[in-house]
Amino acid sequence: MESLRDVVVMSALARSPSSGTDSGRCSPSTATTATATTPPSVSSSSGGASSGVDTASLSAALTAPAPPLDPLDGDLPMAPWPPLGSPGGDSEVDGWNMKPAIEVPVNLAFQKISYTVHTRVRLRREPRRILQGVSGEFRAGQLTAIMGPSGAGKSTLLDVLSGYTRLLVNGSPRDSRAFRRQSVYIQQDAPLHPQLTVAEAMSVAAVLKLGCGKAAESRARIAEVLQSLGLHEHFDTMTGRLSGGQLKRLAIALELLSNPPVMFFDEPTSGLDSSTTKQCVGVLRRLARQGRTVVCTIHTPSATVFEMLDQLYLLVDGRCAYSGHTANLLPYMAGLGLRCPPYHNPADFALEVTGGEYGDYNDDLVRAIDNGRCDLWVSTSTAAPASAAHGGDDVSLSRQSSVSTSAASAAASDGGHCRQSPRVYPASFWMQLYVLIKRTFRKGLRDRMLCHSRLYIHLVAGLLIGVLFLNIGSDAAHVFHNFSLLFFCLMFLMFTALSAMILAFPLEMPIIAREHFNRWYSLKSYFLAVTISDVPLQGACTCVYACIVYYMTAQPMEVARFIQFLLINALVSYVAQSVGLLVGAAMKVEHGVIFGPLAILPFTVFSGYFVHQRDAPSSMRWLFHASYLKYGLSGSMLAVYGYGREPLGCSDDYCHFTRPEKFLHELDLDKGNYWMDAGVLFAIGSVIRLAAYFVLRLRLRRFRQ
Numbered sequence: 001m002e003s004l005r006d007v008v009v010m011s012a013l014a015r016s017p018s019s020g021t022d023s024g025r026c027s028p029s030t031a032t033t034a035t036a037t038t039p040p041s042v043s044s045s046s047g048g049a050s051s052g053v054d055t056a057s058l059s060a061a062l063t064a065p066a067p068p069l070d071p072l073d074g075d076l077p078m079a080p081w082p083p084l085g086s087p088g089g090d091s092e093v094d095g096w097n098m099k100p101a102i103e104v105p106v107n108l109a110f111q112k113i114s115y116t117v118h119t120r121v122r123l124r125r126e127p128r129r130i131l132q133g134v135s136g137e138f139r140a141g142q143l144t145a146i147m148g149p150s151g152a153g154k155s156t157l158l159d160v161l162s163g164y165t166r167l168l169v170n171g172s173p174r175d176s177r178a179f180r181r182q183s184v185y186i187q188q189d190a191p192l193h194p195q196l197t198v199a200e201a202m203s204v205a206a207v208l209k210l211g212c213g214k215a216a217e218s219r220a221r222i223a224e225v226l227q228s229l230g231l232h233e234h235f236d237t238m239t240g241r242l243s244g245g246q247l248k249r250l251a252i253a254l255e256l257l258s259n260p261p262v263m264f265f266d267e268p269t270s271g272l273d274s275s276t277t278k279q280c281v282g283v284l285r286r287l288a289r290q291g292r293t294v295v296c297t298i299h300t301p302s303a304t305v306f307e308m309l310d311q312l313y314l315l316v317d318g319r320c321a322y323s324g325h326t327a328n329l330l331p332y333m334a335g336l337g338l339r340c341p342p343y344h345n346p347a348d349f350a351l352e353v354t355g356g357e358y359g360d361y362n363d364d365l366v367r368a369i370d371n372g373r374c375d376l377w378v379s380t381s382t383a384a385p386a387s388a389a390h391g392g393d394d395v396s397l398s399r400q401s402s403v404s405t406s407a408a409s410a411a412a413s414d415g416g417h418c419r420q421s422p423r424v425y426p427a428s429f430w431m432q433l434y435v436l437i438k439r440t441f442r443k444g445l446r447d448r449m450l451c452h453s454r455l456y457i458h459l460v461a462g463l464l465i466g467v468l469f470l471n472i473g474s475d476a477a478h479v480f481h482n483f484s485l486l487f488f489c490l491m492f493l494m495f496t497a498l499s500a501m502i503l504a505f506p507l508e509m510p511i512i513a514r515e516h517f518n519r520w521y522s523l524k525s526y527f528l529a530v531t532i533s534d535v536p537l538q539g540a541c542t543c544v545y546a547c548i549v550y551y552m553t554a555q556p557m558e559v560a561r562f563i564q565f566l567l568i569n570a571l572v573s574y575v576a577q578s579v580g581l582l583v584g585a586a587m588k589v590e591h592g593v594i595f596g597p598l599a600i601l602p603f604t605v606f607s608g609y610f611v612h613q614r615d616a617p618s619s620m621r622w623l624f625h626a627s628y629l630k631y632g633l634s635g636s637m638l639a640v641y642g643y644g645r646e647p648l649g650c651s652d653d654y655c656h657f658t659r660p661e662k663f664l665h666e667l668d669l670d671k672g673n674y675w676m677d678a679g680v681l682f683a684i685g686s687v688i689r690l691a692a693y694f695v696l697r698l699r700l701r702r703f704r705q
């Protein structure tokens with residue numbers, strides 16, 4: 001544990017937009033001293049983690065004033081879920097005439113946030129402050145853009161505010177559950193499921209995010225949201241075929257279903273052309289006009305796009321260089337003697353100034369805006385009059401009201417359709433499980449590489465092995481060949497099951513991180529769904545392969561023996577799947593494909609195929625008990641040769657092992673117990689799966705740091 005030096009206060013406060021912030025702390029272009037806040041205690045970074053946010057207090061609360069909409073909206077009646085605008089239209093006019101969708105707006109205020117990461121430099125961990133005591137307030141009904149040079153800390157600030165970055169408050173993890181119920185975070189290039197249609201993706205989101213089943217209301221809401229974002233024509237289009245702009249709109253539509261009052265977007269316009277960028281920012285602006293607090297990071301907006309933004313939060317080297325209305329940026333700069341050339345894009349000018357093209361003004365800028373605490377530059381039209389105090393009292397007052405009002409807000413935002421649950425996840429565990437199994441299964445069936453080719457590989461491999469070992473199973477002259485065949489069957493099924501699973505988590509990690517963070521489902525239900533939904537496919541593959549090989553190689557034609565053979569092979573696949581899940585949960589695909597096969601090699605050596613347990617050095621014998629392949633091989637041999645099988649035929653002049661039990665004795669397997677082997681395999685597989693779940697949980701946490 002390393003103690004952090006900075007003491008900060010962060011508050012996620014919801015308050016009446018008509019309540020202002022402290023206007024007396026700064027004056028235009030005048031440097032002022034930051035108001036000292038007495039911290040309850042100093043926080044520290046979590047052990048092993050490479051980062052930490054220093055916060056002294058944090059609260060999330062809500063009040064229920066009228067939303068701060070534009071004057072044109074003022075007389076319109078409140079509606080629980082009004083349309084965002086005309087289908088596909090991104091014009092401003094649509095937005096300005098809209099009714100407010102958010103009944104309880106949430107302002108987001110934060111004070112003196114610092115964020116420190118610890119990086120390794122020549123074997124030493126060195127702290128690096130990415131955010132340096134920044135403050136500010138993002139208001140409901142407004143679109144706020146966080147801008148700044150590359151590496152200024154924009155994404156980090158967004159991650160911290162949204163709670164995506166895990167942080168510590170007074171040394172304990174921040175409890176952001178209440179806040180997360182009110183907010184969603186849409187990352188840059190939000191990963192979606194390419195194998196689902198837009199309609200399917202939306203229905204899954206509707207059930208998980210709204211907690212209601214196939215209610216007609218949920219379908220109506222899906223249609224409404226898609227219509228408002230201009231995606232209704234793509235109802236049946238596969239997500240993988242949508243354009244970049246459409247994908248971004250779909251990512252918004254998925255989160256918009258639950259009508260969140262606070263929305264965070266990390267670089268929503270990255271990769272879009274200028275026209276699509278304008279449309280995208282238009283959508284964000286309209287979302288804000290409905291009473292939401294919309295915060296996004298943006299790189300270099302054009303002059304037109306810059307004008308569409310309401311508030312600008314300019315970061316430089318992790319400090320705030322400007323916080324206020326976009327229209328006030330140039331007067332603010334001018335106050336410091338920085339005059340924007342005529343016909344110059346103000347956004348470009350701001351970046352040029354912070355980039356040092358006009359000299360080093362960054363310290364002056366940070367001082368003038370009091371590192372974000374000065375609110376004099378907030379616009380007068382929609383912004384609060386700068387009158388009310390913005391201090392410690394507000395924090396405690398909001399804290400007291402948080403519990404009762406957040407429940408009220410959840411009920412209010414539901415719009416009377418689906419009941420929004422005060423639980424962390426709106427859908428029940430079983431509902432989550434059902435929806436996720438269905439989704440994973442559907443995706444799997446449509447994924448030719450992972451599904452179809454897996455089946456074909458088992459079919460072709462079965463036929464090849466069948467031809468190679470044709471009719472040897474009942475011949476005493478080939479008992480050792482048959483032994484090799486049974487071992488190969490286990491190895492083959494083990495590798496195919498392992499490789500399929502190694503891909504399962506790493507590729508989905510960004511999707512899980514987004515959906516889990518935005519409260520779609522718990523990790524338990526996701527993990528269980530992934531585990532369960534692969535069982536039918538792996539089962540079918542094992543069946544296809546085992547049936548072909550068993551028949552073609554003339555193993556004993558007894559139902560009981562065949563079922564036992566099938567079961568033991570399926571159990572080995574189950575264990576291999578578990579190992580694959582563990583490896584997939586623990587590392588990236590490129591590492592997993594190398595490490596996975598290496599990880600199972602020791603099990604092969606100690607399977608009893610290459611060296612019998614009794615022939616191994618006594619100090620190494622215990623390793624055989626840890627090898628699940630040993631139980632697989634023993635079970636497979638017992639299924640084929642054990643339990644009083646009739647003597648075998650002999651195609652040679654002399655066969656030493658016509659009596660199956662003699663052969664089992666030779667291999668030291670005659671005292672084995674099939675059901676014991678099967679039970680141990682099941683237990684090993686289940687324990688590894690449990691370990692995979694905990695590793696995944698840990699990895700997801702790190703993924704968000």
Ligand SMILES: Nc1ncnc2c1ncn2[C@@H]1O[C@H](COP(=O)(O)OP(=O)(O)OP(=O)(O)O)[C@@H](O)[C@H]1O
Pocket residue numbers: 050051117118119130148149150151152153154155156157299705
């Ligand atoms: N976990 C981390 N470990 C080390 N350095 C980090 C970590 N996270 C962020 N940084 C560094 O902090 C700085 C700010 O990162 P951040 O991604 O917030 O910047 P940004 O303003 O969003 O940049 P860009 O516009 O290029 O995306 C960068 O220099 C980055 O390298």
